[in-house]
Amino acid sequence: MTAERPILIRNARLLTMADGSDETSGDVLIADGMIQAVGGRIDHPDAKIVDAAGGILMPGFVDTHRHVWQTQLRSVAADWSLFDYFVRMRMIYSAFYAPDDVWLGNHIGALEALHAGVTTMVDHCHILNSPDHADAALKGLIDAGGRGVFCYGLFGNPRGHDPLVAEIAPDWLAADIRRLRAGTDFSGQDRILFGMAPAEAEATPLPHLLGELHLARELGAHSISLHVAMGGYDQGHRVVQQLADAGALGPDLLFVHGAALTAAEQSAIAEAGAGLSVTPETEMQMGMGHPLAFIAQAAGIRTGLGIDIVSNYAGDMFRQMRLMLQAERARRNAALEARGGAPRQITPTAREVLRMATLGGAEALHLEDRIGSIAPGKRADLILVRTDTINMCPTIDAVAAIVLNAAPSDIDMVMVDGRVLKRDGALTGIDWPDLAGRLQASAMRITAAADRVDRGPIEAMAAPLFANLT
Ligand SMILES: [Zn+2]
Structure with missing residues (x-):
């Protein structure tokens, strides 16, 4: 050669x-x-x-948080709260994904990212309904040619198309992540790194979460992606504080969202060298608090931006940069206005947010020596x-x-x-009309099946997890 x-x-x-x-x-x-x-x-x-x-x-841009599998559900979530998202995306749509749907979503989502200049992406992959789903998700990323971290999700999706039989973290997933890690999928290439996304930290008892972190570290996960401290939805879980008290923080952790992190938790994250992925559009739409990026950065945290749910937002960083920049400016300007003042100087700068979407993301993933x-x-x-x-x-x-x-x-x-x-x-090298046709057919099948589900019982089951909805 x-x-x-x-x-x-x-x-x-x-x-x-x-x-x-x-x-x-x-x-x-x-x-x-x-x-x-x-x-x-x-x-x-x-x-x-x-x-x-x-x-x-x-x-290239670094997207530190995306659920790539949702690519064929683009535009379903425009007016959703987090409660709607949990019930409809996590409990219903996910149940109707077959392995081929996962490959299509991940592959075309990864191509969309490349088209938009996102050359590195963290896939927080919680569509793993079977070992075949896991293989398909990983293959979809590798086939696209971009760089990233595949974070194997331990959340137990509904199986058998009955959302009421979901378990938070079934045992088979822990066995399957070992299978996938031991396989040959990560050998011979270093573009897609292995990572883990534990079951939802705020719905998991601490000993179970600690067990998942132990497993991730035993398997050599490059990144461990965790949704935490989601603004108004946070009900005093203080997961980061609990992990800090348990001595379990480390540079391999990648916290996501985090607007409700306390000052002590932010200091602990900074000291541990863990990363934070702020997803401005999700935080702003779903009532998860002011997107923390610049506040976290000022606290010394390795901070990047993420796109999150492509079932709602465009898969490019341009829009997330703009949203983050202007949201932070709005917050700072409003603080001056509340004191009867007006800004002489506008901060942060465009350059600061561009850095966050590139080198900042690389730092959040501890990849700044490479990208x-x-x-x-x-x-x-x-x-x-x-x-x-x-x-x-x-x-x-x-x-x-x-x-x-x-x-x-x-x-x-x-x-x-x-x-x-x-x-x-x-x-280069893709047959877009063929891929587009298959993606469209997948979307039609999944949405038609989901439309037949009675959401009432699922909403009733989910309501206790969202005790402070108003
Ligand atoms: Zn997420």
Whole structure:
């Protein structure tokens, strides 16, 4: 096998996202899937030249939290609360997913992420109704070609299409995660890392949760993804405090949401080196509190952004960056207004939120030595954004344009490990009409089956878990 030719990207406007750097220019040389050299004029006798004149070259986005399997349920959840989501998504729709549906959702969801410039993604995968579902979910990610962490979910979905027979964390899942970990799926590639998503922490007795964390660590999980401290839904569980008291915090933990984290819990997370994934759109829609990202970052927490439920939100980071930026500005401005003042200076800046969506996400996953910025020695996970489209022209300030103007359709090229997965604005090597037809058929079958379920008994079962609904 001959080595792939090096790639030399010329004439781009560079946003390296290295701390302290602003927009710059210069060439980027890529070989063996790695960034070899950055900046100035680079010459290489064998390299394939990519002329990126007029484009913005930057690291791919890092989405620290997504339930990729929900791709074919796009747009069902526009007006849902968390209670609706629990009853309808977790207890009903999930029961009707067959393994092939999971492959389609995960594969096409992973392709959608790549199309949108998300080169690394954490899949918090709680659609594992059988071992075949688990294999299909993982295969869907690997087949797409992006980087990420597959977090095997231990939540017991309803089986046999009877939502009332769900168990929170059935024993077979703990056995199956061992099977999957011991299999060959993670060997021979380091793009998709192994992780775990324990059963819902706030509905699980502490000894059981500690047992799941022990299992994750025994199996060498890179990340352990946990939903916690969900604003108004938090009923004093203080899961993070309990884990801290039990000595169970560690850098492998990735907490998600977290708006109701106490100051002591935030300090404990920072001290442990654990990560936090803030999902602005979910927090704002579902009453989970003010999205904590900038507050958590100020507390010293490794903080990234996440997209969460693609059954409701678009699968790109542009919108999440905008929501987070303006929500935080609104919070700070409102605090001044409450004291009779008005802002002289607007904070945080667009650059700060762009960092959070790239290098910040990499830090939350402890992958900053590999991804998150353009620097020699890092993997070549890069995106090239056009500035000559009708919504990007003229781009006077590259950072501002990426945060406030850009859309997935502006992304000309996406590269992971030096492999080009999107070029000239289109994903490479896929048969989209075929995939789209299969996804549509899957969606029709699942939604038709779900529509026949009487939600009344399930809502009655779920109500005690949501004691403070008003
Ligand atoms: Zn989630």
